[in-house]
Amino acid sequence: MNxxxxxxxxxxxxxxSDVICPWCYVGKRRLERALQERRDDSGxxxxxxxxxxxxxxxxxxxxxxIYLETxxxxxxxxxxxxxxxxxxxxxxxxxxxxxxIARTPNTFLAHRLIWHAGIQGHxxxxxxxxxxxxxxxxxxxxxxxxxxxxxxxxxxxxxEFLTSEEGAAEVEAEESVGHTLGIRGVPYFVxxxxxxxxxxxxxxxxxxxxxxTRTAGGS
Numbered sequence: 001m002n003x004x005x006x007x008x009x010x011x012x013x014x015x016x017s018d019v020i021c022p023w024c025y026v027g028k029r030r031l032e033r034a035l036q037e038r039r040d041d042s043g044x045x046x047x048x049x050x051x052x053x054x055x056x057x058x059x060x061x062x063x064x065x066i067y068l069e070t071x072x073x074x075x076x077x078x079x080x081x082x083x084x085x086x087x088x089x090x091x092x093x094x095x096x097x098x099x100x101i102a103r104t105p106n107t108f109l110a111h112r113l114i115w116h117a118g119i120q121g122h123x124x125x126x127x128x129x130x131x132x133x134x135x136x137x138x139x140x141x142x143x144x145x146x147x148x149x150x151x152x153x154x155x156x157x158x159x160e161f162l163t164s165e166e167g168a169a170e171v172e173a174e175e176s177v178g179h180t181l182g183i184r185g186v187p188y189f190v191x192x193x194x195x196x197x198x199x200x201x202x203x204x205x206x207x208x209x210x211x212x213t214r215t216a217g218g219s
Contacts, residue, residue, distance in 0.1 A: 011192035011213055013044060016051045016178045018186055019110050019130040019141060022085050022096060027187035027200035028131065029092040034206035044210075047118060048127050050111035050175045051186045054104070061105040061142045068104075088200075100138025110141050112167040115174070117156055125154035192216070 015031070017024040035044065065075070072078045082098055089096040110130055117126035129150040133139040139146050144162050151158035181190070189197040191213040197205060
């Protein structure tokens with residue numbers, strides 16, 4: 001979608017997200033549909049901001065079963081949420097394949113890649129490939145080689161960048177801004193720095209937020 005990566009914009013929609021958050025994937029689809037429904041969304045820019053759900057995760061990640069048992073107390077609780085996500089995902093043309101995911105990764109490298117992609121004009125495409133790679137293919141998006149492959153799918157060469165330390169301080173600073181705003185969970189959408197929506201809300205909520213933002217901004 002062209003409107004997801006514009007260099008000049010009347011206003012900006014900032015999305016605080018983590019690429020291992022299934023509701024963030026759903027929220028992306030609903031925001032896209034809201035922008036499509038508007039049909040007059042030229043001048044909008046969507047920027048993806050970092051939010052680590054597991055900032056203390058080991059660099060190499062951990063076994064997903066152990067992670068889920070630790071986070072939810074039992075796999076049964078997650079299975080209930082998983083079923084709901086499969087239904088919601090189907091409605092949004094997302095084919096969740098949770099059974100393919102073997103590890104829960106540390107996502108800091110992925111957030112660095114998203115930051116870099118924003119500078120290069122490939123941010124939305126990279127975010128899309130990260131979500132697809134993790135949730136639909138079960139890829140380990142904490143791995144540099146996997147991230148390089150997914151970036152390549154999005155039309156971005158990233159091997160040199162990912163093997164450097166570039167962008168680390170910037171990602172940490174962006175994440176700190178989110179915490180300063182009081183964001184405690186994702187997805188979280190900030191419209192033109194004035195109006196916030198928490199969660200993957202229904203389509204009409206996004207459409208209403210866009211209309212309110214454009215009206216307030218006189219566009």
